[in-house]
Amino acid sequence: MSFSTSLARGVAPTAPGTLHARTVTGDLCVPPSPGRTVRFGRGERPDVDLEVGIDDLRVSRRHAELTFRQGHWWLRSTGLQLVRLPRGRMMHRASEPLPLTTGYTPLFVKGSGYREHLVELYVADHDDQGPVSRRRADTLRPQTWALDDDERLLLVVLGQRYLLYEEDPRPLTYSMAARQLAHLRPGGNWNERRIEYRIEVVRRRLHGTGFRYALMHDRSEERPSDNSLLHNLLKGLVESTTLVPPDLNLVDDAPGGPDGTPGGEP
Numbered sequence: 001m002s003f004s005t006s007l008a009r010g011v012a013p014t015a016p017g018t019l020h021a022r023t024v025t026g027d028l029c030v031p032p033s034p035g036r037t038v039r040f041g042r043g044e045r046p047d048v049d050l051e052v053g054i055d056d057l058r059v060s061r062r063h064a065e066l067t068f069r070q071g072h073w074w075l076r077s078t079g080l081q082l083v084r085l086p087r088g089r090m091m092h093r094a095s096e097p098l099p100l101t102t103g104y105t106p107l108f109v110k111g112s113g114y115r116e117h118l119v120e121l122y123v124a125d126h127d128d129q130g131p132v133s134r135r136r137a138d139t140l141r142p143q144t145w146a147l148d149d150d151e152r153l154l155l156v157v158l159g160q161r162y163l164l165y166e167e168d169p170r171p172l173t174y175s176m177a178a179r180q181l182a183h184l185r186p187g188g189n190w191n192e193r194r195i196e197y198r199i200e201v202v203r204r205r206l207h208g209t210g211f212r213y214a215l216m217h218d219r220s221e222e223r224p225s226d227n228s229l230l231h232n233l234l235k236g237l238v239e240s241t242t243l244v245p246p247d248l249n250l251v252d253d254a255p256g257g258p259d260g261t262p263g264g265e266p
Helices: 149-158 174-184 192-206 226-239 245-251
Strands: 019-023 026-030 037-041 064-069 072-077 103-110 116-123
Touching: 019 037, 019 064, 149 174, 149 192, 149 226, 149 245, 174 192, 174 245, 192 226
Parallel strands: none
Antiparallel strands: 019 026, 019 116, 037 064, 064 072, 103 116
16 A cells, blocks of 8 residues: 555455554554454554554553454554544543444544644445545535525624634624624614524524534433534534635624724724
8 A cells, every 4th residue: 555545535445344554654454353453552563563653652552452343343542642533532541442434534643742643544345446536526515504694694793713713712602792793783683682592593493404513402411501502503604614704704894803802903
C-alpha cells in the first residue's frame, strides 16, 4: 500500500471482516481469525503490531487493541490518554470495548498539547470494490433546511458566534437577541417569549428530518436543557451550511458589534 493513500478511499477487495489499519509509520492487513488481537501504540514489535505517536511521550507504549470475536473487531483502549472516535465519542481505558462497523473508521490518539495521532481502520465488507476515482463526478450538495426570513434572522442573531467559527461558541441569550432584534426590526415584537416559541417551532419541524443532532427532549432519559438543544440546532445549521458567514450581513447594523455586546466599533 502506498502511504500517500488514505484508507478513506477504500481498500482492495479482501475477505469480509478483514481488518486494514494504517498510521504514518506503517500499515497492516489482518484476516478475521477468532481471538486474533492487533495492538497499536508508541512501542515497537513484538509489543505492538502497529506504531503510532512514536515521538510523543503522552502516547502509551500499548495504547489500544482490536480483538476479533463474535464476528466483529472489538476496540479497547489500554493507554493513559483518551482515544477519540467519530462524532466526538471518547474512549478511556475503563470504557467497555466497542465493535467496529464495516467500512472506514478514523481514530485519534490524544498526545502532547493539542497533538492527536491518526490511526485509520477499515473493516472489509463483501461488496468492497477498491479505491474508485470520482474526480469528474458531480459534487454531492450538503443537506440543508428551509428557513423563512424571520427564522433566518433570529437564528443568525442567536448564532453569530457559530458563524464566526469561534472555538467553543455558545448562543446569545434570548434577552440579548431581543435587544438586537428590536433594533433590526422595530415593531416586530421580538421579546424573549416570542423567541422561545419560534425556536421551538423550528426544532419541532426539523426533528426527525435527518438532522444530525438531537433537537427534542428524550423523555426516556434525563432531559437536556433547552440551551443544549439550541446549541445543537445552531451547530447543525452551521455545519450543514444552512447558515453561512455571509448571513452575518443581516446583523451588521446591530448596535455594539456583531456579537451584540456593548462597546463595538463605531
